Amino acid sequence: MHLRVSKPIRNLIKSLVKTTNFWQENYLILQEFKHFRKIAILAVVFSFLAATFEGVSIGFLLSFLQSLTNPNAQPKIGIAWLDAWIANTPGINPLYLISILILVSTWLRATFNYFSAVYTDSAQLNLADRLRKQIFEQLQALPLSYFAKSRGGELINTMTTEIERLKQAFGGVGFLITRTMTVSVYLLAMFMISWELSIISVLVFSLLAVGLSTLNSRIRETSFGISNANANFASTATEFINGIRTIHSFGTQEFERQRFYKASNNLLNSSIKVVMAWTLVRPLAEGIATTVLISLIVISFTKLTLPVASLLTFFFVLVRLVPNIQDINGTVAYLSTLKGSLEKLKEILRTDNKTYFYNGNILFSGFKRSIDIVSADFGYDPSSLVLQNITLTIERGKMTALVGASGAGKTTLADLITRFYDPTQGQVLIDGVDLRQFEINSLRRRMAVVSQDTFIFNTSIWNNIAYGTSGASEAQIREVARLANALEFIEEMPEGFDTQLGDRGVRLSGGQRQRIAIARALLRDPEILILDEATSALDSVSERLIQESIEKLSVGRTVIAIAHRLSTIIRADKVVVLEQGRIVEQGQYQELLEQRGKLWKYHQMQHEMGQIN
Numbered sequence: 001m002h003l004r005v006s007k008p009i010r011n012l013i014k015s016l017v018k019t020t021n022f023w024q025e026n027y028l029i030l031q032e033f034k035h036f037r038k039i040a041i042l043a044v045v046f047s048f049l050a051a052t053f054e055g056v057s058i059g060f061l062l063s064f065l066q067s068l069t070n071p072n073a074q075p076k077i078g079i080a081w082l083d084a085w086i087a088n089t090p091g092i093n094p095l096y097l098i099s100i101l102i103l104v105s106t107w108l109r110a111t112f113n114y115f116s117a118v119y120t121d122s123a124q125l126n127l128a129d130r131l132r133k134q135i136f137e138q139l140q141a142l143p144l145s146y147f148a149k150s151r152g153g154e155l156i157n158t159m160t161t162e163i164e165r166l167k168q169a170f171g172g173v174g175f176l177i178t179r180t181m182t183v184s185v186y187l188l189a190m191f192m193i194s195w196e197l198s199i200i201s202v203l204v205f206s207l208l209a210v211g212l213s214t215l216n217s218r219i220r221e222t223s224f225g226i227s228n229a230n231a232n233f234a235s236t237a238t239e240f241i242n243g244i245r246t247i248h249s250f251g252t253q254e255f256e257r258q259r260f261y262k263a264s265n266n267l268l269n270s271s272i273k274v275v276m277a278w279t280l281v282r283p284l285a286e287g288i289a290t291t292v293l294i295s296l297i298v299i300s301f302t303k304l305t306l307p308v309a310s311l312l313t314f315f316f317v318l319v320r321l322v323p324n325i326q327d328i329n330g331t332v333a334y335l336s337t338l339k340g341s342l343e344k345l346k347e348i349l350r351t352d353n354k355t356y357f358y359n360g361n362i363l364f365s366g367f368k369r370s371i372d373i374v375s376a377d378f379g380y381d382p383s384s385l386v387l388q389n390i391t392l393t394i395e396r397g398k399m400t401a402l403v404g405a406s407g408a409g410k411t412t413l414a415d416l417i418t419r420f421y422d423p424t425q426g427q428v429l430i431d432g433v434d435l436r437q438f439e440i441n442s443l444r445r446r447m448a449v450v451s452q453d454t455f456i457f458n459t460s461i462w463n464n465i466a467y468g469t470s471g472a473s474e475a476q477i478r479e480v481a482r483l484a485n486a487l488e489f490i491e492e493m494p495e496g497f498d499t500q501l502g503d504r505g506v507r508l509s510g511g512q513r514q515r516i517a518i519a520r521a522l523l524r525d526p527e528i529l530i531l532d533e534a535t536s537a538l539d540s541v542s543e544r545l546i547q548e549s550i551e552k553l554s555v556g557r558t559v560i561a562i563a564h565r566l567s568t569i570i571r572a573d574k575v576v577v578l579e580q581g582r583i584v585e586q587g588q589y590q591e592l593l594e595q596r597g598k599l600w601k602y603h604q605m606q607h608e609m610g611q612i613n
Contacts, residue, residue: 036126043120046119047116047178050178053109053112113178120175131166144421145380145421148380156238157231157233157234158231161234162230166342169335169342179331180328187202189317193317228270229266229269229270231344237263360435360436360439361437363442364439367430367446370395371417371429371558372428373390373392373427373429378416378421385581387416387581387582392576392583395574397557398573400574403563404577405579410578411452411562414530414532414560417435418444419435419436430443446526448522450532451532452562455517461493464501465477465480465516468520472523476523477519477523480519483519485515486516529557565606570589574586575599577592
């Protein structure tokens with residue numbers, strides 16, 4: 001049996017569904033208000049008070065106009081004790097009393113509007129602060145594999161541009177609340193004056209709202225384009241700035257210009273589409289509303305009989321009502337353009353589609369015996385393994401060198417030891433305990449990594465060396481700088497250790513950046529030192545000096561060295577040769593040379609190129 005549902009019931013169900021969807025979609029934002037609910041509540045309270053005194057002012061205005069149009073009539077506000085006070089106050093014209101009351105209510109309304117704006121702005125600033133911190137905590141909790149698949153520019157765009165747009169969204173919501181309360185007061189006043197005109201007005205403006213809602217839905221769809229364009233532009237701009245040295249060296253300025261202009265034009269076109277859509281709402285609503293207003297004036301004077309004061313007050317309220325409805329429609333249209341920003345934020349804060357870093361609870365108390373990698377596989381993509389069946393023991397206090405062609409898996413293997421990544425299969429153990437069981441920072445504080453991709457912070461040389469090691473003395477800083485062969489060039493810089501190094505250390509050469517990184521690692525006095533081609537960016541003289549320092553510092557430490565230059569690992573206790581993600585040889589350097597296997601081939605190639613002394 002087919003059950004027919006009446007149209008009003010269907011519309012009611014649709015409205016309830018839309019309302020439910022709205023709250024579900026925006027729950028991410030709404031739940032943040034619990035952290036500053038007092039500010040949000042005060043914003044709503046002051047908005048309510050402002051709207052209330054707007055209504056009070058209208059009541060006083062009606063009495064004021066009655067006094068003007070009919071001086072002999074006793075003005076009535078509708079509140080018994082107030083009417084009695086106005087009528088029985090000797091020596092003062094009731095018109096003056098009403099004028100004073102209008103001014104008092106106006107200034108009170110202005111005061112409440114001020115506090116409403118202050119608390120609304122404070123709420124949206126708090127919201128932006130909370131969302132920025134949530135994204136930061138989310139990114140900190142994710143493993144490095146997430147960043148390997150994400151574009152940095154898009155993440156930065158979400159943390160800046162999209163959050164700023166959502167902050168404006170809350171301002172828009174606060175504006176809607178304020179205007180809706182004011183409109184409610186106006187409608188109540190209109191019905192009290194003339195229910196006939198009010199019904200006509202409500203019906204006409206409801207039809208207008210239905211028409212504009214269709215336009216708003218189209219605007220909402222265009223908002224996704226501007227969010228995507230923003231993300232793409234931010235990513236392109238970030239790559240341009242970070243890669244400026246490469247761009248100049250390859251002479252690809254024209255290529256980058258075309259790429260940047262394309263991203264910028266895409267953002268421009270997407271923005272224009274949104275602007276053209278949502279700015280249409282206000283003038284369209286204004287034109288229709290003005291037409292309705294004129295029609296109502298004609299009807300009221302020809303078909304209805306109302307006192308002049310009531311009629312003037314009704315149209316005064318209606319004139320005040322129309323701009324508020326226009327503002328509401330314009331704001332709703334603008335909020336529709338922010339749907340894409342909300343989706344971007346929701347996506348980055350989603351937890352169900354992300355794998356999080358699992359931290360153990362065993363505190364690492366010190367390295368005693370060995371690091372054991374047992375039958376470990378690893379792949380950034382599970383279908384394509386970078387490391388396969390790696391079994392290796394790294395003994396405490398000895399130097400283990402990892403050798404192989406580019407892409408053989410040397411750096412990835414070192415990343416398993418620092419637990420930047422977890423093996424797909426197998427285990428990495430320290431003193432028989434799986435790395436995943438350790439509280440990771442207690443372990444990493446006993447390690448230091450000097451990578452071939454050295455990162456220098458945009459701060460002073462002093463802060464760069466002392467990074468991650470609090471309480472370091474001046475003597476310690478200078479000593480590690482000397483051991484890293486960095487002291488001489490530091491003292492020659494304009495402000496010595498206080499010299500600001502610029503973004504990514506732009507004021508330093510590649511070799512100088514590497515030496516700062518080595519000094520930073522040495523200051524930690526690590527038990528486990530990982531050198532990922534640490535001397536690759538140095539000239540031969542600096543390399544030799546640093547190599548001597550590393551050999552001295554290696555006594556009593558476990559050193560894992562990754563090197564293309566075999567000259568840096570000749571004295572290693574163990575050499576591990578990798579090829580296509582597998583260990584093909586391991587042993588002492590001279591023993592492997594005598595076997596005339598893979599290491600011997602590398603040795604021969606570098607000897608011919610003059611890289612082995």
